[in-house]
Amino acid sequence: MGKAGGVVLRVVASGAGAVVDGIGPGGAADEPVAVVGEVPRSAAPFGVVGAESASRWTWDDTAHWYPRLLADGVRVERCLDLRLAHRLVRGSAYAHGAPLARVPAGWFDEVTAPADAATGASAVRGQPVAGTLFDVDARGAASDASPGPVAPDAAACLAEVALLDEAVAGSAHPGRLRLLVAAESAGALAAAEMHHAGVPWDVAEHDRVLSALLGARPASGGRTVPDARPERMAALAAQVRAALDAPTLNPDSLPDVLRALRRAGLPATSTRSWELRGLDHPAIEPLLAYKKLSRLHSANGWAWLDRWVAGGRFRPEYVVGGVVTGRWGSSGGGALQLPRQVRSAVRADDGWSLVVADAAQLEPRVLAGLAHDERMAAAGRGRDLYQGMVDARVVEERAQAKVGMLGALYGGTTGASAAVLPRIARAFPRALGHVEAAARAGERGEVVTTLLGRSSPLPGAAWAQVQADALDPEASRNAESRARAQTRAWGRFTRNFVVQGTAAEWALCWIAEVRRRLWRLGEHDGPPGRAPAPFARRPHLVYFLHDELVVHAPHAWAEAAAAEVRDAAAEAGRLLFGDFAVDFPLSVAVGDTYAAAKGG
DNA sequence: GATTATAGCGCG
């Protein structure tokens, strides 16, 4: 028995592949804890998974360990990800006085662990890393050049647990921080599981979409042809060249295009689509069409398909905590930017369905809860929030509500948004007051914090320098206006941070609840599908996009899964806002493809 | 020749 912070630890097995399991004194504040130094090839023999589902696996980095377990078909119910927890708690204004905040930056402060690339690559093929499991951990002993921080061993993990426990217990909001850490950790599990399961991808359908829009695929066999554009793109390029009387124009070269436009007498200052749309010239239409197709071709065309889809699955890497606000990032294939054009290629396996859910007006609803704005919460209760604003006579039309609300969240100061902002401010003074306060704090260079305790970064040294320059008595007007612009920009960032960040917390709770509930549904007794173990007979998450998720479920279980997704959203709202009632309605659709389910 | 920066556009 060892004691670390308020957590009692019990050694289950030790040595190479050490697993340390433990049970805390009880209560939500002292969850059972397991610390894993190294994970054995299959952890099932240790009996800490499944049968003892109350255990909370604790490890340095979910993204490093969990893919190996999943490759063995092992699912972990709960975990504490020390790296994610460290970054959250250390950076949180709620815990600013703790010793944790003063330890020197080390391995736990890295955004992503160096060896993750290899782990991810192996998981892409659904195979465990052969022969490396008990080898020297490559993360600390990096091949050559820069050594970097050393990966923590079990003792370092235990020390980290103690520091975290102390910091959270002594923080301004221990309950919120615990929920945040648990939700972030659960998100890491979900992210690894989604990578493992993959998005079911219909390559033939994707190819049909591309061929229909782009025309015949250019021959790629043999050597590369210099001007090997798909048929439709080549035709449009020819039209643009003809219209601009520029026979050698490369439509992919921005300076080239800009020069040609100006030579044609057009007042273009850039080649951005929205600017081109305002110009009147026969070259514009084919140029815009070309750019649209070019984007599809380069970002999500055949090359993308070849590179990112294998075995009927798209397996992006989700980067939990990869965005300052707490949203996830992604790497590999642009998972969070899948254009609508190709979403029909996301297709359930035979005998399976997709449940596609997205949270309606998530950010404004979160703001209502965050600011305890009862009138705003009421406007969204049981209905579309923007329609509710029309019904309450805040604005005349739904579109005004939407554009005005977005302006409030982002700090818009111009156009239609600014025009309706005063009416929204009058109707919802608490909500608007909350984001205004966040903006003012940011303008003063202060930190702002989400509901559960994720704090914004401080502006960098360059920011301070610009501010200092402007205070110089001999500062130019230019320097002053630069400083002012920068101040306002940081205010817009912190204004949005509290809302986007708290919305990300809601989404983490949602996805955590969904994965827990889906697993509880149990195994379907039909034949196994094409999903890898442990999900072959179970509904499972396959895609997550900020306020939207997709579940892949055996056909007969799709409706049950959809119900769980809805209930999970309500639960997420309760977890964040407790007794303050805010509705979080979802649009949920069950269908064969992502596009169909979205009504597109 | 290899790297880094930029413009532009996809998503929420």
Next chain:
DNA sequence: AAAGCGCGCTATAATC
């Protein structure tokens, strides 16, 4: 028709 926030990715330009 876009602005105001947050991202990732690609092709090309610029730079070493």
